[in-house]
Amino acid sequence: MKTLAQIINAIRPLNTDAMQDMSDKLDGLLKPTGSLGQLETLAIQLSGISHSTDIHFERKQIIVMAADHGVFDEGISVSPQIVTQIQMLNMTKGVTGVCVLAKNAGAEVLLVDTGIKCAPIEGVLNHKVRADGSGNIAKQAAMSRCEAVTLLENSARLAIEQVNNGIQLIGVGELGMGNTTPAAAIVSVLCHVDPQLTVGVGANLPTDKLAHKVAVVRKAIEVNQPDSNDGIDVLAKVGGFDLGGMAGVMIGAASAGVPVVLDGFLSYAAALIAIQIAPNARPYLISSHRSAEYGAGVALNNLGLKPYLDMEMRLGEGSGAAMAFPIIDAACVMANQMGTLAGSNIELPV
Template identity: 40%
Template sequence: MIITQSVSIPEIDKRTGEIVRGYIDTLTKPPGSLGRLEELAIKLAEITGQRFPTVTPPGVIVFAADHGITVEGVSAFPQEVTSQMVRNFLNGGAAINAFSRQIGAKLSIVDIGVASNIDHTGLVIKKIRYGTGNFCNEDAMSYSEAEQALEVGYTQGEGIIKQGVKCLILGEMGIGNTTTSSAILAALSGKDVRHIVGQGTGIPMERVLHKQHVIEKALYERKPNANNPIDLLSKVGGLEVAGMAGAMLAAAQHRIPILVDGFICTIAALIAKAISGQVSEYMIIGHRSVEPGHELAINLLGKSPLIDLGLRLGEGSGAAVAFPILQSATIMLKEMATFTSAGVSN
């Protein structure tokens, strides 16, 4: 299956959204007094086509992959931390594990391109290759590998949806992936790298300048085509970025809301949107990251984040923290009385 040719995403259901908008105005509260919760309820109705949508249980897929660009010294952590953190996920000790338990999420960890082998029964192994190439010197991956990574993501998204999840959260683990995501964003937006690149996992400012130079060199050498998302992924992309984008396409095809995490996940969302523009209608931005490029990426999607807590961890953690807000929007619809049913004067 070639995703770019086979995915057909339905239009959102504006009619059901209007019905829900009218119903919200009959609830026992002043019009508009629940603010963005009201708009969220309408958006969820449009996405699902249901007057009383549900978002539980949520599903979380964390895609893990390594990046050859780390040899350029762009990260505060060595590459082996990717596999070490995957083991932490599998042992239940990471932030996304804690937050997934908190919201009752089904959690799946997928090795789509870690540079080493991890032997654990809980790991879904769909490795395309052992990390990407150093895109300063060579393409990150082949065109075919980029397509394969999208298809793996799509298949994993479909699989967790078939388990009954009603909202999809995507996460990632990959040392070096803020560099990869910044390169994709610079190519997509045409903006100066200096306005995009941040400290990632916490590098000092002098290394931020080095990171900017690395990305500028890579974009000059690779010349990714901003109008071709597969070319972008193959030239300067990441396997986990492609995986998340593919899973987003699956969710939208099945009318499942996508709760988008931080910077790297939002770059995957832009890749998915470049493949099928309609997919962004199914996206809700969970939070605003402190990574400077995130604001630009959010604006390119035409969205507004639910929360801003100064987060920059990744893993899907910010989206999981924001998830109860979606629950509140659905509970408002299901459990609040109308003026008529409550015998309250309107």
């Protein structure tokens, strides 16, 4: 099996010739030059990833990484921790937000347990790092460095396996009560900003408890002293199993040469980890929507990504990624099915 380093080294740069060919192709379509805006930018990116102007993604999949977090004990969530397990059971029934939105977009959903505090669930891949969830980052590291590397490797291999089985487009999602706290810690560390700028209400935390959540994130950083130049160290010290799982999927998908569609704030944090570890993965990332979570802008600015949607969503699960899949389909049909100016004897002024 390939190591993390080998998986990272296999990530290819985007094909600039294909991107230029797509740009020329788009300019020749039956429309004013550049009139489809970001849809054209997306088509060019997809061509660079696919190494072809014939872009199409029939099989799409959202990989949902789920885990519980020790920092839940610090009172940073209003939902009971058992909701992680309950919602994962609901996902196996296909009734959660991501499941219905993915079905509507013609996408599959793959459920992965990286550390829910329960017995293995039927219909869910068992990739538990620990059966009792990650460590309480306000008091200790979330996981050991060895656990972090193994998590990244296993998740990257999973993404590669899915591509080998015919998946052409991957979205990421997560599930874990309290996980916006480690996400805010990651964003604070890797974007070099105070937690005051990254901590939000998550799953409806009362605003009068925000100061406490900020203090918990600040304490986690002080206790663990993560190295911002070492993404694995940051993940191990102030991250979580679901976040590390998403980061691994991003790296694996990039290594396998397929686009990765981000969800919201949690996936932004995971993306920051992924590109710190594997900078060449950045061009493979597509930002689906602008999360309504408070620190979203900080993370997106650091990632250099512009979301295609702004729906004021903060559900998570991969719901935003599912919403973006039809936009990707639209970019493909535009490039593949529109008529040409030349075919209609139309000449535009230079």
